[in-house]
Amino acid sequence: KQEVTQIPAALSVPEGENLVLNCSFTDSAIYNLQWFRQDPGKGLTSLLLIQSSQREQTSGRLNASLDKSSGRSTLYIAASQPGDSATYLCAVCMDKAAGNKLTFGGGTRVLVKP
């Protein structure tokens, strides 16, 4: 059974500092891994998706890496801003037979202080 863990559960950084968010999973036979952002009481916004054959994806200040062999993904957010304050969730999709079922980590709640 796939288990996804995100540590730490909460993180507070001063504005301008780079953010490093970690995600680990127990079963390396994933189809893809997706990072989401969630603002309080809201739905999820997709940030980056990494296919199992890829090592990293970049979008603006965001960069996500994937190391399947060690069961880890890292989300880097450069030069953090107060608007980056939110909960960040990673989710894995297993093989094609699993369809669109995502297994989520518990999330990391980020606070960027001005």
Next chain:
Amino acid sequence: KAGVTQTPRYLIKTRGQQVTLSCSPISGHRSVSWYQQTPGQGLQFLFEYFSETQRNKGNFPGRFSGRQFSNSRSEMNVSTLELGDSALYLCASSPTRPAYEQYFGPGTRLTVT
């Protein structure tokens, strides 16, 4: 293109009642998945529908059910509500299965009293 819409956005029900939540996917998307989010359990997969057929089901009791219509809109139903069913219910849509990316709606906040 309009995003995923969920109705109603907020709902208060009494223990023992039943509730129906609705999800309209992005136009052209044929897959709809449902998730329950609670502070204690986090985000948990409920079920996935594709072309009106349930393709995948999470580990929830039979009180949780769903369906998908020919226009891809989906509903989920919870019967005999319990206090522990209080949660944010999210649906996600995607054009295919498995999808390259999934798009989530704003959720329905259900409170059971």
